Amino acid sequence: MENFVTGILINGLLIGTLYAIIALGYTMVYGVLQLINFAHSEVFLTGGVVAFEIFRVLSPAPGAEPGTGMNPYLVFAVALVTAIVVCGALNIVIERLAYRPLRNAPKLVPLISAIGVSLILQDVIKLLEGFQGRFQLAVNVPGAFTRTVFTVADTNVKGIDLTLLIVAAVMLFGLNRLVNHSRVGRAIRAVAQDRVTAGLMGIDSNRMISLTFLIGGALGGVGGVLFALKFPNLDPYSGTIPGIKAFSAAVLGGIGSIPGAVLGGLVLGIIENFLGSLSGLVFIFPKLAFLGAIKAEYKDVGAFIALIVILIFKPSGLLGRNATEKV
Amino acid sequence: MLELTDIHTYYGHIHALKGVTLHVMQGEIIALIGGNGAGKTTTLRTISGMQKPRMGTLHYLGQDIAGVRPDTIMQRGMSHVPEGRRIFGQLTVRENLEIGAYTVSDKATIESRIQEGFEFFPRLKEREKQLGGTLSGGEQQMLAIARALMVAPKLLLLDEPSMGLSPLFVETIFDIVQRLNRERGTTILLVEQNASMALGIAQRAYVLQTGEIRLQGPASEIASNESVRKAYLGED
Numbered sequence: 001m002e003n004f005v006t007g008i009l010i011n012g013l014l015i016g017t018l019y020a021i022i023a024l025g026y027t028m029v030y031g032v033l034q035l036i037n038f039a040h041s042e043v044f045l046t047g048g049v050v051a052f053e054i055f056r057v058l059s060p061a062p063g064a065e066p067g068t069g070m071n072p073y074l075v076f077a078v079a080l081v082t083a084i085v086v087c088g089a090l091n092i093v094i095e096r097l098a099y100r101p102l103r104n105a106p107k108l109v110p111l112i113s114a115i116g117v118s119l120i121l122q123d124v125i126k127l128l129e130g131f132q133g134r135f136q137l138a139v140n141v142p143g144a145f146t147r148t149v150f151t152v153a154d155t156n157v158k159g160i161d162l163t164l165l166i167v168a169a170v171m172l173f174g175l176n177r178l179v180n181h182s183r184v185g186r187a188i189r190a191v192a193q194d195r196v197t198a199g200l201m202g203i204d205s206n207r208m209i210s211l212t213f214l215i216g217g218a219l220g221g222v223g224g225v226l227f228a229l230k231f232p233n234l235d236p237y238s239g240t241i242p243g244i245k246a247f248s249a250a251v252l253g254g255i256g257s258i259p260g261a262v263l264g265g266l267v268l269g270i271i272e273n274f275l276g277s278l279s280g281l282v283f284i285f286p287k288l289a290f291l292g293a294i295k296a297e298y299k300d301v302g303a304f305i306a307l308i309v310i311l312i313f314k315p316s317g318l319l320g321r322n323a324t325e326k327v
Numbered sequence: 328m329l330e331l332t333d334i335h336t337y338y339g340h341i342h343a344l345k346g347v348t349l350h351v352m353q354g355e356i357i358a359l360i361g362g363n364g365a366g367k368t369t370t371l372r373t374i375s376g377m378q379k380p381r382m383g384t385l386h387y388l389g390q391d392i393a394g395v396r397p398d399t400i401m402q403r404g405m406s407h408v409p410e411g412r413r414i415f416g417q418l419t420v421r422e423n424l425e426i427g428a429y430t431v432s433d434k435a436t437i438e439s440r441i442q443e444g445f446e447f448f449p450r451l452k453e454r455e456k457q458l459g460g461t462l463s464g465g466e467q468q469m470l471a472i473a474r475a476l477m478v479a480p481k482l483l484l485l486d487e488p489s490m491g492l493s494p495l496f497v498e499t500i501f502d503i504v505q506r507l508n509r510e511r512g513t514t515i516l517l518v519e520q521n522a523s524m525a526l527g528i529a530q531r532a533y534v535l536q537t538g539e540i541r542l543q544g545p546a547s548e549i550a551s552n553e554s555v556r557k558a559y560l561g562e563d
Contacts, residue, residue, distance in 0.1 A: 183425070190415050190426045197413040200377065201474075202398035202430035 004284060006153035008273050014161050016269020017168045018230065021223040022246030023253070023261035024175065025216040031256040032192040032212045034107065035099065038114035041243020042121035043091050043217050047083040047224020048234050049125055052137045054079035055228075059140045072142030076163070076225075083221035091217025092210050100206070126236040139232035160229045167222060172262060175215070179258060188212055192256075241300070245272075248307050254320025263318055268303055275302030328353045328514055329374065329482060334383035336366075336373045343369040345538040346383070351482070356508050356515045358529035358546060360522040360559055366538040367518040368410050371484045374516070375407035376400045387482070402430050406480035410487050410518075412471040416460025420451055423459050423470055427477030437477070444473040447503065465496030472503065482514045483507065489521045497521065501528055522559040526550040534559075 022044050029037040037043075058075045098117045102110040129137060145163065148156040179185040190198040191208040198205055227242060228234060245268060253264025276299030281288055310318070329351040336344040344366050351357050361367050372378040374385065376397040385393040392400055397407070415423050424444055428437045445452035448469045454462060459470060468488055475483060485504065489497040505528050507513045519525035526532055532549040534542040542549060549555055 183429070186418065186422055186426055187429060189418060189422075193415050193417055194413055196377070197409060197415070198426070200375065200397050200401070200407055200409060200413075201426050202401050202478075203426070204398070 003153040003155075004277070004280060007155040008277050009270060010152060010155045010157070012270030012273035013266060014164060014230075014269070015273065016249075016266035017164055018223060018227055018265075019242070019246045019249045019269055020262040020265025021168055021171065021219055021226070022242060023250040023265045024171075024258065025220040025223070026247050026250040027253075027255055027258060027261040028212055028216040028219070030250070031258075032188060032209055033099070033110075035110050036114065036247065037091075037094075037213075037216065038111070038243075039094050039098075039117035039121060040091075040216065040220055040247075041239035042118050042125070043087050043094070044220035044224045044227070044243060044246075045125065045234070045236070045239030046090060046121070047087050047221035048139075048228035048238065049129065049137065049224075050083040050086050050221065051079045051225040051228040052139045052234060054082055055140045055142070059142055072144040075142065076145070076229075079225050080167075080222060083225045084218040085221075087221030087224065088214040088218040091213040091220070095210060095213040100209075122236045122239075129236070137234040139228045139234065141229050141232050145229050160226070164226050164230065167226060171219065171222060175219070175258060178215070184208075184211065245300075245303070248304065252307055252310060252317055254317025257317070257319045260317055260319035267318070268307070271306045272299040272303035275299045275306075328388060329516070330384075330386040331370075331374070332384045332386075334370075334373060334380045334385060336369055336378055336380045338369075338378075343538055344373065344380070347535070347538070347540055349533050349540060349543070351514060351516050353481075353514055354508070354512055355531065356504070356517060356529045358522075358525035358532040358549075359516065359518045359535060360520070360525055360532060360549075360555075361535035362520075362558070364537075365535040367535055368486055369538075370535065371407060371486050371516070371518055375405060375484055377407075398430060401478060401480075404478070404481035405484065406475035406478055406482070407484040408471050408475045408486060408488065411490065412464075412467045414459040414462075414467050414470050414474065416458060418459055419456050420454045420459060420462070420470060421456065423474050424451075424477055427474035430478060440477050440479065444476060447476075447506075448473050465492050465499065468492060468496070468500055469503075472500075476507075480513060482516065485515060485517045487518055487520060489519060489524060497524060504528060522555070523550070 022040070025040045025044065026037060029035060029040070055075060058070050058078065059072070094117055098113045099110045102113055145158065145160040147159050149159055149162055150157055179188065187198070187203045188208045188211065190201065190203060191205045195205045246265065249264035249268045250261045251264070252268060253260030253262065331347055331349050334344050334347045335342070347366070347370055359367050359370060369378060373380050376392065376395050379394050384391060387400070387405065388403060415426060418426065421441065424441050425437065428440060431437050450466055451469055451473055454466065459467065462470060472488070488500050488504070492500065501524055504515060504517065508515055517525055517529065526546045526549060529546040531544065532546045533540050534549060534555060542552060542555065
């Protein structure tokens with residue numbers, strides 16, 4: 001029983017960390033523009049595609065002599081950096097072309113634009129990869145990442161899992177430092193609250209908004225690479241479900257809040273893992289046979305039901321502020 | 328120091344300023360009074376570069392600044408305390424001040440100006456770590472002024488600093504404005520609905536009505552003008 005619970009927690013935390021990283025991209029952009037960047041799921045998927053390409057080109061072919069080819073960790077580092085650059089730049093371009101011209105339009109308009117960008121990017125990925133005869137992208141994950149490093153409570157923790165935790169921890173620390181304790185971070189927060197007055201203070205709000213998209217895109221890129229290592233079979237629609245979940249995680253934690261996005265991701269990961277594992281309880285408590293009917297496939301449904309319930313009681317999210325300001 | 332000649336400003340099709348001419352000399356406190364919608368705020372927004380004039384000339388320290396971006400104008404020593412204070416409610420008092428010094432790159436200068444601000448407004452020092460949004464209206468006004476002072480302006484534009492404040496705070500704010508002018512030699516262009524207070528501290532004043540300057544002269548003369556007394560000082 002203990003092992004069962006620990007397993008749920010560990011697996012939930014691992015997948016939750018991934019949601020958290022993607023959720024940060026949604027929440028950063030929302031925080032500064034009050035816009036849900038629906039294209040973020042494809043920006044993130046682009047990170048996965050970058051990882052696929054880098055691993056395809058730089059990794060030794062499956063079945064090759066062990067020890068040949070580039071060091072897998074080096075390949076991973078290259079994939080990470082490339083994804084950060086590509087996705088960061090992509091996000092800046094998206095903002096420039098699809099959102100900036102609509103800056104003063106009613107809020108629904110850029111939202112529609114975001115959905116449009118999301119669909120366009122799906123097709124671009126389909127086109128680029130399909131052109132080379134690929135639709136299902138099976139990422140050639142180096143063995144170093146799939147090997148089990150250690151086992152806790154019957155749960156195997158693999159190389160990719162450890163990598164995920166380390167990268168996520170570094171990113172969260174760095175992001176917190178940047179946003180809350182740097183001059184640029186202060187300027188971003190000022191622009192988020194009041195663009196006109198920030199301009200009066202000499203802050204170029206367009207630059208700060210571009211910077212926010214750069215950060216959001218880079219986070220998405222990192223998330224995409226890690227996602228591709230954990231779930232190596234990608235197709236042009238693979239971004240959608242994790243995207244929706246990460247978005248939900250951001251809302252759950254309180255959209256616009258950085259710690260909220262992380263907490264929301266972790267909570268969502270644990271909830272869905274718990275619900276996905278319910279049928280496993282049958283082996284421990286044979287009397288609860290009905291639980292066997294709750295197949296792992298229902299975990300998404302369960303996760304969203306949990307989301308709705310939490311939001312009914314806490315509409316601003318777990319760490320969201322009901323901002324009432326003195327005017 | 329500042330000279331507006333026949334300035335016309337539009338909001339879309341609305342002709343907000345219809346040929347405003349005024350000047351501010353070094354070391355003066357100038358009051359710009361007038362009713363709602365007279366164009367007082369628009370005048371300040373035009374001066375600080377937030378609104379582009381369509382016609383007329385706008386000279387500041389000998390340079391034409393019509394259509395120049397607000398951050399550039401600010402770097403030339405002009406600071407604008409906007410209407411309604413517009414402090415950053417989700418940033419702490421200290422962060423608000425640091426944002427005010429965004430265009431200042433030297434850390435030691437920023438720190439010494441923050442300390443100067445705290446000397447001027449001891450109450451802000453007590454609230455240093457608090458979020459701006461948790462301050463009272465009067466404290467927010469102090470913060471807005473302190474934030475504008477972070478660039479050590481030569482010319483300070485103040486838009487309705489007394490708005491929504493208790494009489495005691497209005498008194499405090501006006502004292503501070505006078506002290507700034509006296510002790511630091513900061514030139515001040517003050518927009519006010521509270522005409523009696525503004526005329527009490529200003530050397531000269533302009534009366535703005537529906538986008539045009541109706542009256543101008545020494546503050547004491549304006550204060551004793553029959554029609555001003557009726558319209559803005561609440562006397563019949």
